[in-house]
Amino acid sequence: GAGVSQSPSNKVTEKGKDVELRCDPISGHTALYWYRQSLGQGLEFLIYFQGNSAPDKSGLPSDRFSAERTGGSVSTLTIQRTQQEDSAVYLCASSSPPGERQYFGPGTRLTVT
Amino acid sequence: KQEVTQIPAALSVPEGENLVLNCSFTDSAIYNLQWFRQDPGKGLTSLLLIQSSQREQTSGRLNASLDKSSGRSTLYIAASQPGDSATYLCAVRPGSGGSNYKLTFGKGTLLTVNP
Numbered sequence: 001g002a003g004v005s006q007s008p009s010n011k012v013t014e015k016g017k018d019v020e021l022r023c024d025p026i027s028g029h030t031a032l033y034w035y036r037q038s039l040g041q042g043l044e045f046l047i048y049f050q051g052n053s054a055p056d057k058s059g060l061p062s063d064r065f066s067a068e069r070t071g072g073s074v075s076t077l078t079i080q081r082t083q084q085e086d087s088a089v090y091l092c093a094s095s096s097p098p099g100e101r102q103y104f105g106p107g108t109r110l111t112v113t
Numbered sequence: 114k115q116e117v118t119q120i121p122a123a124l125s126v127p128e129g130e131n132l133v134l135n136c137s138f139t140d141s142a143i144y145n146l147q148w149f150r151q152d153p154g155k156g157l158t159s160l161l162l163i164q165s166s167q168r169e170q171t172s173g174r175l176n177a178s179l180d181k182s183s184g185r186s187t188l189y190i191a192a193s194q195p196g197d198s199a200t201y202l203c204a205v206r207p208g209s210g211g212s213n214y215k216l217t218f219g220k221g222t223l224l225t226v227n228p
Contacts, residue, residue: 004156031214033214033216042218042219042220042221043202043204043218044218045215045216045217048214048215056213056214056215058215059215091156091157093156093157095214098214099144099145099206099214100162101147101159101162102147102157102159102216103159104149104156104157104158104159105156106154106155106156107155107156
């Protein structure tokens with residue numbers, strides 16, 4: 001079946017603008033995860049959803065970051081007032097059941113100029 | 114705080130060679146450990162997942178071992194091929210289990226297999 005998809009694949013935005021990144025998980029996967037991959041920083045966990053609720057938001061770097069998931073499917077990661085340090089690849093993954101093997105999307109490369 | 118280290122950071126081998134990638138973690142209380150592969154500009158592909166109660170997992174030419182007490186895992190690749198060239202990452206899930214699904218990743222080993 002189809003894998004995890006993310007859009008857009010690339011996004012260039014000006015500092016101070018808001019951006020929305022979208023993730024479509026594998027159909028039927030109840031758990032959804034967002035990660036950020038920066039040069040030199042490696043991969044860091046941002047947030048996890050079980051269904052539409054987010055029991056773990058501990059990785060969100062600041063209150064400019066928020067995420068939601070609707071219908072137990074699509075998720076949107078929103079970054080408000082983007083800063084240059086937000087430039088990174090944002091990866092989404094899904095799994096079922098939660099905690100088991102995670103399947104990753106191709107990522108969204110965000111560049112803040 | 115869990116820290117995951119991968120050694121070496123980069124490895125270049127001739128085609129056909131057997132090789133070992135290393136992963137170590139500071140907190141041995143893990144629930145499971147995964148090895149991933151990442152191709153340039155692409156997402157991650159899960160290769161193997163080892164539960165904390167297991168010692169190893171095998172898939173084709175790949176074999177991953179886990180020594181939880183010493184905080185180590187290895188990924189063995191047999192008869193390497195140029196198509197194996199990629200970055201290999203390991204990640205651990207906390208041993209508290211439950212609803213704690215936050216993976217901690219190493220920074221990866223960049224493998225190049227030369228024809």
